[in-house]
Amino acid sequence: xxxxxxxxxxxxxxxxxxxxxxxxxxxxxxxxxxxxxxxxxxxxxxxxxxxxxxxxxxxxxxxxxxxxxxxxxxxxxxxxxxxxxxxxxxxxxxxxxxxxxxxxxxxxxxxxxxxxxxxxxxxxxxxxxxxxxxxxxxxxxxxxxxxxxx
Amino acid sequence: xxxxxxxxxxxxxxxxxxxxxxxxxxxxxxxxxxxxxxxxxxxxxxxxxxxxxxxxxxxxxxxxxxxxxxxxxxxxxxxxxxxxxxxxxxxxxxxxxxxxxxxxxxxxxxxxxxxxxxx
Ligand SMILES: Nc1ncnc2c1ncn2[C@@H]1O[C@H](COP(=O)(O)OP(=O)(O)O)[C@@H](O)[C@H]1O
Ligand SMILES: [Mg+2]
Numbered sequence: 001x002x003x004x005x006x007x008x009x010x011x012x013x014x015x016x017x018x019x020x021x022x023x024x025x026x027x028x029x030x031x032x033x034x035x036x037x038x039x040x041x042x043x044x045x046x047x048x049x050x051x052x053x054x055x056x057x058x059x060x061x062x063x064x065x066x067x068x069x070x071x072x073x074x075x076x077x078x079x080x081x082x083x084x085x086x087x088x089x090x091x092x093x094x095x096x097x098x099x100x101x102x103x104x105x106x107x108x109x110x111x112x113x114x115x116x117x118x119x120x121x122x123x124x125x126x127x128x129x130x131x132x133x134x135x136x137x138x139x140x141x142x143x144x145x146x147x148x149x150x
Numbered sequence: 151x152x153x154x155x156x157x158x159x160x161x162x163x164x165x166x167x168x169x170x171x172x173x174x175x176x177x178x179x180x181x182x183x184x185x186x187x188x189x190x191x192x193x194x195x196x197x198x199x200x201x202x203x204x205x206x207x208x209x210x211x212x213x214x215x216x217x218x219x220x221x222x223x224x225x226x227x228x229x230x231x232x233x234x235x236x237x238x239x240x241x242x243x244x245x246x247x248x249x250x251x252x253x254x255x256x257x258x259x260x261x262x263x264x265x266x267x268x269x
Contacts, residue, residue: 018230021209028213042215046188049213053184106202106210111185118189 024049084127162243196264205230
């Protein structure tokens with residue numbers, strides 16, 4: 001049973017590839033600890049990891065907030081950065097503005113936003129050019145997705 | 151197939167290898183693109199074959215629940231990658247073989263893609 005809303009947040013620093021993924025990894029273990037089924041945890045972890053990487057690759061700094069209740073997992077990622085001029089284009093599979101050195105590290109395939117959308121039930125992306133980007137994702141939980149945490 | 155068998159087939163050296171005799175691998179993905187892995191590595195008990203050696207490879211394995219990582223062409227993973235693998239208990243192997251040969255050997259021994267094709 002999850003009582004009330006469990007929440008927390010992590011700072012994400014643009015360009016910090018050394019610590020890339022720590023926030024998502026923490027969220028993943030928190031969700032696992034709450035007894036949420038592994039399939040949902042995996043989807044949430046993939047979505048938050050791609051979102052975290054987008055801040056690291058494309059923005060200056062950001063914050064990831066998570067809110068978990070017995071009904072849903074909600075994650076909001078807010079960043080300061082260049083923003084996205086054309087969201088429809090950014091959502092296309094394979095579209096990426098990542099530079100070559102990022103590609104050489106294994107990122108910049110242009111599959112991040114589509115992956116996030118695929119793994120969430122609600123996906124909201126808003127951006128202001130020159131200011132920053134806000135991404136909100138929700139994964140709905142059903143009763144059978146929750147089992148007793150150890 | 152156990153990780154011990156895979157070590158033999160790939161003539162691999164073990165960088166970090168907890169419980170290699172108990173780790174079961176049922177499918178394989180070969181990629182240097184992290185988002186492709188996050189998109190396609192849907193099968194449980196998958197192993198990754200890659201030419202990238204940075205810590206994000208291990209992080210991606212952790213997030214997508216990939217059970218082990220093999221580095222091809224004798225590439226040694228970076229120190230941060232090994233550290234993270236120890237923390238998260240993800241075995242790391244290095245083979246001198248190319249991707250093509252590594253995949254070919256495992257395919258002919260019966261392993262199939264983590265995408266689920268060709269079963
Ligand atoms: N937080 C962000 N800030 C600025 N631009 C972004 C952000 N997230 C995504 N983008 C833009 O959208 C494009 C597509 O994103 P994505 O699908 O994750 O692919 P990738 O990160 O591999 O380039 C990026 O290349 C970038 O131009
Ligand atoms: Mg991305």
